Amino acid sequence: MNGIGLYTMIRREVQRTFRVVVQTLIAPVISAALYIFIFGTVIGSKIDSIAGVPYISFVFPGVLMLSIINASFSSASSSLYFMRFTRGLEEILIAPFSYLEMIFGFVAGSIARSLMVAFLILITGLFFGAVTLVNPIAFILYVSAIAAIFSMLGLIVALWAESFEQLTVLNTFVITPLTYLGGIFYSITMLPEVAQTITLWNPFFYFADGIRSSMIGVSEADTTFGAFLIIGLVVGLASLVNHLFKIGWKIRS
Amino acid sequence: MLEITNLVKKYGKGKDEKTAVDNVSLSIPKGSFFGLLGPNGAGKSTTIHCITGIAQPTSGTITIDGTDVVKDYKEARTKVGLSPQEFNVDIFATPEQLMDYMGGYYGVPAKERQERIDEMIERFDLQDHRHMKFQKLSGGLKRRAMLGRALIHTPDLLILDEPTAGVDVEQRHDLWEYLKEMNERGKTIILTSHYLEEIQYLCKDIAIINHGRIVAQGTKESFMKDGKSVEDAYLAITREDNKKS
Numbered sequence: 001m002n003g004i005g006l007y008t009m010i011r012r013e014v015q016r017t018f019r020v021v022v023q024t025l026i027a028p029v030i031s032a033a034l035y036i037f038i039f040g041t042v043i044g045s046k047i048d049s050i051a052g053v054p055y056i057s058f059v060f061p062g063v064l065m066l067s068i069i070n071a072s073f074s075s076a077s078s079s080l081y082f083m084r085f086t087r088g089l090e091e092i093l094i095a096p097f098s099y100l101e102m103i104f105g106f107v108a109g110s111i112a113r114s115l116m117v118a119f120l121i122l123i124t125g126l127f128f129g130a131v132t133l134v135n136p137i138a139f140i141l142y143v144s145a146i147a148a149i150f151s152m153l154g155l156i157v158a159l160w161a162e163s164f165e166q167l168t169v170l171n172t173f174v175i176t177p178l179t180y181l182g183g184i185f186y187s188i189t190m191l192p193e194v195a196q197t198i199t200l201w202n203p204f205f206y207f208a209d210g211i212r213s214s215m216i217g218v219s220e221a222d223t224t225f226g227a228f229l230i231i232g233l234v235v236g237l238a239s240l241v242n243h244l245f246k247i248g249w250k251i252r253s
Numbered sequence: 254m255l256e257i258t259n260l261v262k263k264y265g266k267g268k269d270e271k272t273a274v275d276n277v278s279l280s281i282p283k284g285s286f287f288g289l290l291g292p293n294g295a296g297k298s299t300t301i302h303c304i305t306g307i308a309q310p311t312s313g314t315i316t317i318d319g320t321d322v323v324k325d326y327k328e329a330r331t332k333v334g335l336s337p338q339e340f341n342v343d344i345f346a347t348p349e350q351l352m353d354y355m356g357g358y359y360g361v362p363a364k365e366r367q368e369r370i371d372e373m374i375e376r377f378d379l380q381d382h383r384h385m386k387f388q389k390l391s392g393g394l395k396r397r398a399m400l401g402r403a404l405i406h407t408p409d410l411l412i413l414d415e416p417t418a419g420v421d422v423e424q425r426h427d428l429w430e431y432l433k434e435m436n437e438r439g440k441t442i443i444l445t446s447h448y449l450e451e452i453q454y455l456c457k458d459i460a461i462i463n464h465g466r467i468v469a470q471g472t473k474e475s476f477m478k479d480g481k482s483v484e485d486a487y488l489a490i491t492r493e494d495n496k497k498s
Contacts, residue, residue, distance in 0.1 A: 002327075008357025019345065087341035094305045095358035096330040253264065253308045 002097055006105050009092075013079060013109025017116065024075070024113060025120060028067045032121045035063045036128050039185060050187045051218045060130040061212040062184025064121050065146065069179060069207075070171075071117040072147035075110040076154030077167055084158065089251055099245040103155070103238065110151030111144050118143050131215075138214035145230045146207050150175070152237035159250045178204045188220055203229060254283040254410060254441045255304070260313035262299050262465075273299040275465035276313070281443065281458070283318075283409075286436045288456035288473075289445045290487055296465040297445045298338055301414050305335050317410060331359065334408030336399045338415040338445075344388035348379050348398035351387065352405045359406035366405070373401035376431065378424075392419030400428070411435070412443045417451060429455060449484040459483065461490050468494045 017024045040056030047055040083089035092102055125131040133139055153170065161167045182204030188196050199205050206226035213219035245251070262274040274296045281287045291297050302308035304315055306326055315322045322329040342351055352373055356366040374383050377397035382390060387398065396419055403411060413432075417425045425448075432455060436442050446452055452459065453473065460470040469476070469490045476486040 002358075002360055004360040004362065005358045008354055011357070012354055015350075083343070086344060087339060088343045090307050090337065090341040091355060091358065093307055094330055094333070094335055095355070096327045096360065097358070098327055248309055252306070253302065 002095075002101055005095060005097055006101060006108065009102075009105030010109045010112055013075065013106075014112050016079065017075070017113045024071070025116060028071060028117050029120045029124055032063050032067050033124050035066075036060060036125060036130055039063070040128055040130055051220070053216050053218055056128060056130045057132060057216050058187070058212070058218070059185055060125050060128075061215045062182075062208045064118060064125070064143075064215075065208050065211050066179055066184060067117050067121055068114045068143055068147055069150045069175060072110045072114045072150040073154040073157075073171060073175065075113045076106055076151035077158040077161075078154075079109065080106060080155050080158035081161055081164075081167055084251065093252060099242055100238075102245055103152070103241050106155055107148050107151045110154065111147045114143065114147035114151075115140075132217075133215055134217040135214045139211065142207075142210040142214050142230070145234055146211070149207075149230070149233050149237060152234075152241050155241050156237075156244070159244055178202055179208075182208050183220065184208045203233070206230065254285065254318060255279070255281040255443070256314075256316045257300070257304070258314045260300065260303060260315060261311045262296075262303055262308060263311045272465055274303065277462070277465070277467055278313075279460060279467065279470070281441065283441055284436070284439055285441050286432075286455055286457045287441075287443045288452040288459040288483075289443055289462060290449070290452060290459060290483075291445075291462035292491060295462045297462055298414055299465075300462070301335070301337075301412055301443070301445070304412065305333055306330060307337075331406075332409045334403040334406060334411045336396075336403035336411075336413045336416050338418070340387070340395055340399065342387055342399070342402075345386055347384050347386060348390070348394075348401065349374065349383040351398060351402045355402045356405040361406050369405050369407070370401075373404060377401050378427075393421050393424055396420050397424070397428075408440075410441045410443070414445050415447065416444070417446065417448060425451070449482070449487055453477070453483040461487060463491050463494045464498055 036056065039059050044055035044059065049055065050058045097105070122131055157167060157170050181199065182202050183199060188199050191199065206221050206229050209219055209221040210223065210226050210230065213223055257277055257279040260274050260277040261272065264271045264273055277300060289297050289300070299308060303310045304322060306322065310323065317329050317332045320329040320332070349370055352370045353366060356369060361369065374380055377400060379394065379397055379401065382394055387395065390398065396416060400416055417428060420428065429451065432442060444452065444456060456473055458472055459476055461468050473483065476483050
């Protein structure tokens with residue numbers, strides 16, 4: 001395994017994160033702080049507890065997930081697309097990396113950025129008294145797995161996109177709506193029965209529920225099914241991205 | 254060192270299909286200083302891209318020291334350093350960072366990497382520009398940073414695609430001496446250039462590629478018989494081939 005090479009890929013992505021720190025770290029923290037303040041403190045003070053916990057504690061894991069999804073998706077998609085755009089990707093293609101190592105390097109760099117964002121939002125959440133961590137190991141695993149899923153989706157979009165506008169299509173039309181409809185700001189028990197059934201088909205519901213269960217110990221979904229779904233998506237997307245890199249789709253002529 | 258056998262590279266499909274490299278075979282022995290000449294669009298860069306993994310060959314084989322660049326691509330890539338024609342870099346990175354990242358990708362340990370970076374920075378006279386963003390550098394400085402990046406992992410085979418384009422005369426001569434010195438120390442070098450005096454001065458063996466095919470190949474002396482320069486021979490061969498095509 002090209003360990004030094006992989007470490008270099010991750011180090012480079014971390015350095016890129018700090019090069020545009022306002023966009024990559026400060027903006028997500030400000031957004032999360034506003035969500036926590038408005039939904040948790042202002043609106044939350046008017047709402048009774050949900051599933052036996054204060055509304056702010058119920059909402060916080062979803063807000064965190066929203067930021068992790070955005071951080072991992074934008075990190076991977078912008079990194080790879082920019083490298084395609086400037087042909088800087090050739091540096092990676094001519095280096096002694098296997099295709100899986102290339103993917104691991106991109107994904108690990110995105111996970112690193114997501115963990116930094118998650119850490120900063122946890123610190124922010126502490127000021128609002130919104131943070132509990134009943135299972136820190138499960139929390140890190142959920143955050144890493146969800147970041148891996150969205151960084152691989154980011155890689156696919158970065159390969160497909162032919163313009164900066166196309167880079168935002170999946171986020172605008174799929175990720176954002178499904179995230180908001182995945183029960184991050186409400187309990188699905190508040191929904192009509194039909195909407196509850198539809199929500200159970202939304203994978204984002206299981207992502208939010210996994211993080212929530214690791215933070216506050218409350219779960220509305222079948223966590224075993226959720227864990228298998230997340231593992232399945234990680235494996236499936238890794239296979240797909242590996243295939244795309246192997247055939248050189250949009251990256252090798 | 255480098256064996257290319259019946260290499261074909263086609264782009265596009267159906268009506269849009271274009272053959273960029275058409276059944277090219279080349280054998281470049283270890284320690285050679287090899288000039289690959291041809292007009293723009295002749296297939297030089299495409300051949301280089303197939304050797305380095307930037308492009309996928311349509312058919313044919315390429316081996317470096319017996320290692321197949323497609324089947325054992327990871328092993329093959331450790332042996333090659335490339336300074337490409339186009340600036341394929343992160344324009345916001347500095348020359349030092351570019352060399353650092355590339356050395357890291359090739360698995361050069363941190364301490365050795367830093368020593369090599371310092372050596373390359375000094376060798377290519379980049380001391381005053383090592384922390385400057387690539388986009389802010391002049392054309393010549395960019396070329397020198399690219400060369401430092403290509404050499405950072407001390408490859409056995411060095412491929413230089415138009416390495417002196419935009420480099421001033423003094424720096425070009427300095428680079429020539431460095432390349433000669435490296436070749437004398439045993440490095441195999443493939444050079445493409447439109448400066449034919451550069452080819453004549455440096456290369457021992459030459460091949461001319463035109464319309465994707467090798468149209469002439471031999472020692473430098475064989476091109477320069479009857480008192481001709483490499484440029485005279487090149488023009489005569491390519492003009493003759495263009496008439497036939």
